Structure formats: structure tokens, C-alpha cells
Amino acid sequence: MMLRLRVSFPDRPGALGQAARVLGTLGADILQVTVLERETGRAVDDFTVSWPGTPDAETVRDRLSVVPGMRVEGVWPTREIPGTAPDYDLLKHVAADPGRAFATLVDAVSDLASAEWAVIVSSERNEIVHHSWQAPSFEESGGLVGVKMADLTSLRPSTLSSGRHQLMSLPVPGASLHLILARTEGPAFHRAELDRVMRVLEIVSIIGR
Incomplete structure (x- = not known):
């Protein structure tokens, strides 16, 4: 299943890597990262991920939210295929x-x-x-x-x-x-x-x- 995750986190070195590590431990394959904004010390990125089976959106939120300053704004299915135009x-x-x-x-x-x-x-x-x-x-x-x-x-x-x-x-x-x-x-x-x-x-x- 392909999902889009919108994540807000402090715009500092290593924060994106922390999010990627958490998604990896959940079994997600990150296909694409889209930068939406970098303002007022925070970043908002969309992750397009491939997920085996049907993931529990609340579990995703809970696991990512344990990272200090990280906030999950949305988890939803997507049809957009990464790498296409x-x-x-x-x-x-x-x-x-x-x-x-x-x-x-x-x-x-x-x-x-x-x-x-x-x-x-x-x-x-x-x-x-x-x-x-x-x-x-x-x-x-x-x-x-x-x-x-x-x-x-x-x-x-x-x-x-x-x-x-x-x-x-x-x-x-x-x-x-x-x-x-x-x-x-x-x-x-x-x-x-x-x-x-x-x-x-x-x-x-x-x-x-």
C-alpha cells in the first residue's frame, strides 16, 4: 500500500534522518520526500512510502511523535507514483x-x-x-x-x-x-x-x- 505522510519537525540537522529511521523500524520503504516549507525554524515534509499490508495510522502517529518536536499532520493513501511527472x-x-x-x-x-x-x-x-x-x-x-x-x-x-x-x-x-x-x-x-x-x-x- 502506498501512503503519504505529512510530518512537521524542527528544521535542524538530523531531524529528517530521525523520521526516516522511525519509518524504517515500522517497515516502511521511503520512496520520495517532498519539501513543502522551511519557515520559522520548522520544516514540513511529505513522505511517500510503500507499506506492507494496511498500516495503522495511529501507530504511525504515536511512533513518530515520540521524536522530540515531531508532529504528524496527516497519513492518507496516495495514487501519485514517485519519480513520475x-x-x-x-x-x-x-x-x-x-x-x-x-x-x-x-x-x-x-x-x-x-x-x-x-x-x-x-x-x-x-x-x-x-x-x-x-x-x-x-x-x-x-x-x-x-x-x-x-x-x-x-x-x-x-x-x-x-x-x-x-x-x-x-x-x-x-x-x-x-x-x-x-x-x-x-x-x-x-x-x-x-x-x-x-x-x-x-x-x-x-x-x-
């Missing part, structure tokens, strides 16, 4: 068929931020234009995960929580559309994830026009 692959497919630019974006963008599903909504018509196959049935749920559309269609990129969902909302440049990403496991979207998706969205909107 999903953003480049997405843009290649968009460029090959610009007429389906936004549909292609929604179908593939979740892997850029370890999200579970994505939708494009029209802020003018307050309706979903396209959704990924992983998205829930909105007709049955009575709306978009219980969030008012007005809260999702801010003119600025934003992140918010709704019940068990973590959401990212990005206005599509030059269109009355918003891209929404969601995950039900893991922490709130980090600004580094938001920035990455925003850069891809800007390029897709240019190609799509």
Missing part, C-alpha cells in the same frame, strides 16, 4: 486535444495534490460542468459535499474544510469556472499544493482558449 503528462494530453482541455484537467488533476476527486463548476450557473469518475454522486448527496457554492467560488485560490472533506478551490483564469479538488483523508491542502495546481491550471486555461 503527472503535471507534464496532463499538459501533454491537454495540448493534444485542446477542445477537451478542462475535462482532461479534471480527470487527471487529483494526482497532483493527492486528492481523491475533482470537479469544474460554473460560478454563473451554480452547477457542475465536469467531474472526475471518483467524485460522489451529487444528485444523491443534494449538493457539493454540503458547501454553499458561493463559498467555493471566491475570486482567489483558497482552501477550506467541510465536515470530513478538505477542499481546494481555484478560479479558472479568463472563465466563469472554478476547479474544486477534495480529499476525505489527510490534512488540509498545503499552499505548496495549491500553488502547483494553480500553475498547471493557468497553462491549461491558455491552451483551452
